[in-house]
Amino acid sequence: MIGREAYLVNKKIFQQTEFYLGIIIVALSFFLTLINPKFLTLENWFDMLRSNTFLGILALGELVVLISGGIDVSFTATATIAQYIMGLIITTYYIDNVLVAFLIPIPIGIALGAINGVLVYYTKVHPVIITISTLNAFFGFLMFFSGGKWIYNFPPSFRSFSRLQVFSLVNARGVQYGFSIFILLWIILAIFTWMILKYFPIGRKIYAVGGNLEAARRAGFNIFRIQLFVYCFMGALAGLASFVNASLNQMIQPNSLVGGELDILAAAILGGASVFGGSGSAGGAFLGVLLIAIIKNGLILMKASAYWHEVIMGAIIVAAAGISAYQQKAKAKREGEILVQ
Amino acid sequence: MLTSKRPKPKGKVKFLSSNPFSKSKNPQLLILVIILVAIFLLFGLLTKGKIFELHSLQAIAFQLPLLGLLTLAQMSPMLTGGIDLSIVSTANLSAIIIALSMTQFNFSPFLAIVLGLVLSLGLGVLKGALVAFCSIPAMIATLGMMIFIRGVALVITKGYVIAGFPQSFLFLGDGTILGIPMPFIIFLIAAAFMSLILNRTPFGIQLYLLGSNPTATLFSGVNNKRVIFRVYLLCSFLAGVASIVMTARFNAAQAGYGESYLLLTVLACVLGGVNPSGGFGKVGGLILSMIVLQVVATGFNLLGLSSHLASALWGIILVSVILTNRLIFARET
Numbered sequence A: 001m002i003g004r005e006a007y008l009v010n011k012k013i014f015q016q017t018e019f020y021l022g023i024i025i026v027a028l029s030f031f032l033t034l035i036n037p038k039f040l041t042l043e044n045w046f047d048m049l050r051s052n053t054f055l056g057i058l059a060l061g062e063l064v065v066l067i068s069g070g071i072d073v074s075f076t077a078t079a080t081i082a083q084y085i086m087g088l089i090i091t092t093y094y095i096d097n098v099l100v101a102f103l104i105p106i107p108i109g110i111a112l113g114a115i116n117g118v119l120v121y122y123t124k125v126h127p128v129i130i131t132i133s134t135l136n137a138f139f140g141f142l143m144f145f146s147g148g149k150w151i152y153n154f155p156p157s158f159r160s161f162s163r164l165q166v167f168s169l170v171n172a173r174g175v176q177y178g179f180s181i182f183i184l185l186w187i188i189l190a191i192f193t194w195m196i197l198k199y200f201p202i203g204r205k206i207y208a209v210g211g212n213l214e215a216a217r218r219a220g221f222n223i224f225r226i227q228l229f230v231y232c233f234m235g236a237l238a239g240l241a242s243f244v245n246a247s248l249n250q251m252i253q254p255n256s257l258v259g260g261e262l263d264i265l266a267a268a269i270l271g272g273a274s275v276f277g278g279s280g281s282a283g284g285a286f287l288g289v290l291l292i293a294i295i296k297n298g299l300i301l302m303k304a305s306a307y308w309h310e311v312i313m314g315a316i317i318v319a320a321a322g323i324s325a326y327q328q329k330a331k332a333k334r335e336g337e338i339l340v341q
Numbered sequence B: 001m002l003t004s005k006r007p008k009p010k011g012k013v014k015f016l017s018s019n020p021f022s023k024s025k026n027p028q029l030l031i032l033v034i035i036l037v038a039i040f041l042l043f044g045l046l047t048k049g050k051i052f053e054l055h056s057l058q059a060i061a062f063q064l065p066l067l068g069l070l071t072l073a074q075m076s077p078m079l080t081g082g083i084d085l086s087i088v089s090t091a092n093l094s095a096i097i098i099a100l101s102m103t104q105f106n107f108s109p110f111l112a113i114v115l116g117l118v119l120s121l122g123l124g125v126l127k128g129a130l131v132a133f134c135s136i137p138a139m140i141a142t143l144g145m146m147i148f149i150r151g152v153a154l155v156i157t158k159g160y161v162i163a164g165f166p167q168s169f170l171f172l173g174d175g176t177i178l179g180i181p182m183p184f185i186i187f188l189i190a191a192a193f194m195s196l197i198l199n200r201t202p203f204g205i206q207l208y209l210l211g212s213n214p215t216a217t218l219f220s221g222v223n224n225k226r227v228i229f230r231v232y233l234l235c236s237f238l239a240g241v242a243s244i245v246m247t248a249r250f251n252a253a254q255a256g257y258g259e260s261y262l263l264l265t266v267l268a269c270v271l272g273g274v275n276p277s278g279g280f281g282k283v284g285g286l287i288l289s290m291i292v293l294q295v296v297a298t299g300f301n302l303l304g305l306s307s308h309l310a311s312a313l314w315g316i317i318l319v320s321v322i323l324t325n326r327l328i329f330a331r332e333t
Helices: A002-035 A042-051 A053-067 A075-092 A098-103 A105-123 A127-146 A156-161 A181-199 A201-211 A213-218 A223-249 A261-270 A282-301 A308-340 B011-017 B027-046 B054-079 B087-103 B109-133 B138-157 B167-174 B182-200 B202-212 B214-219 B224-250 B261-271 B283-302 B307-332
Strands: A165-170 A176-180
Touching: A002 A282, A042 A053, A042 A176, A042 A181, A042 A282, A053 A075, A053 A181, A053 A201, A053 A223, A053 A261, A053 A282, A075 A098, A075 A105, A075 A127, A075 A223, A075 A261, A098 A105, A098 A156, A105 A127, A105 A223, A105 B307, A127 B261, A127 B307, A165 A181, A176 A181, A181 A201, A181 A223, A181 A282, A201 A213, A201 A223, A213 A223, A261 A282, A261 A308, A261 B138, A282 A308, A308 B109, A308 B138, B027 B283, B027 B307, B054 B087, B054 B182, B054 B202, B054 B224, B054 B261, B054 B283, B087 B109, B087 B138, B087 B224, B087 B261, B109 B138, B109 B167, B109 B224, B167 B182, B167 B224, B182 B202, B182 B224, B182 B283, B202 B214, B202 B224, B214 B224, B261 B283, B261 B307, B283 B307
Parallel strands: none
Antiparallel strands: A165 A176
């Protein structure tokens, strides 16, 4: 019952967030199209989505962790380890099979996620502390064993897979472009996350744990299993995202991902996830990443310096958080008055 | 410790006058001392005593202060149960202002440092206002500010490195007084300053109170918002001090320096006994944790092992300290 209540309250809030995000995205798109009509072409959108797939998939994982009331900053190290091992295996044994390459990073991600989940549950220390420690441990070991060496020269199937398109079109200049397979993967994962969160018992339990852990415990939920699931899910998505990243860049650099944790956290928060848990949605996380992508893309199309991107992003996050804090304050005030009456 | 001569406060504030090594109150410090001794002995044996040589100790004292100052900065928000993710970007922007005013405008190092500190305080006002008066959760507000400040730093420098400072300024980074490195002296002064504020001022006591129970603090007549506002001022000021050491040691300023230190400061705070949910933690513990981390790094360096392995060990040390703590507490209850 408590889980259900938390769900009803939260539903209202995150529908709002998605609504506002949608409005901002539409307004921004309109504005950008006026400045540069190139913005509203399928080619630009396909390109924009494709280059943000990595961010988008990770934001979905972070979202689930945030909903459960946790936080994970170790996923960049998890992703790097997953893609590095994958790269090592397919280049040393020269496995010319994308399916194998695709399936290697996932169990690695899940295993590393499980370490986080177990530690978070048993130590009862704030997850940010645990995952900072594991970030250092994972990344330190990876850099030690890999020696910082890059991996390239992948088998041909791995190279051609990155250019695979679900359907392709030809633009006015006769250049072919298309809907990359990675965008499809991102969308499938977004729908999958949305379904887990909305229709699967485990999803409802994640909201319940994030809304009120003690209440969920007393309602008889197995907290350990839920937390384990959440961090393993994050790990699995980190593995998938690392495959996308390796495939798009056709190169694996052990130190290119670590350090970007907080930008992905920012994307999830921009999408309406609360750092206190209990709220957020897959749609919001998708729109949050889309907004970031549009801002980046818009600055390029406006021929403005790309350095302004972070200034704008930071200002938007602060403004969005300010508005939601104000709304909550106003709501508390309203409810307080009702109580007095 | 420091407050032992004062009349003992009652109830919740007992920890202010408690013996830091008493097991039931803070086992962390005892564990830290044991770890420190063990690590010193271990590396002493492994490096055949090289770690106790003067130049090794000097290397430790040169490398420790940057992370140490940033960790001191992180400490005050963490004591209130908050966090400041923007300390490194604050330090970088302040470093850029210091660097620009010396290279572009030929200001004296003193004036440049003052400008850097003023800028840090200004950013602190902004952060404090967002967290205290707009009631934005600290993590989100400072995450947004981190990205914003880093963006401003990038816009100013366009990603370039600013270098080439007067010798009198570089002395702050590589000089020594009586064999003690300047950065270490700055760190000790900052630690003493922090300890004084936390233990000897009403603000410090309010800060601890607020961290352990904000509602009770509010009802005992403390202006919580003002305390939180000042916490972010203090934190940004210390980040500004860190920027001086950073600029002088690297002889350069850039938008992206020291970013890997950000999460490490949180790790070092927790290792030093700062409770992430607020209310507990001493400057002494923090210094101990800094020494442990730096001895591991320097010891690995002397042994010719990768510094990445040292950072892996840092993570493992923290997890094992947390697990040990948990075991001790589980046995007691």
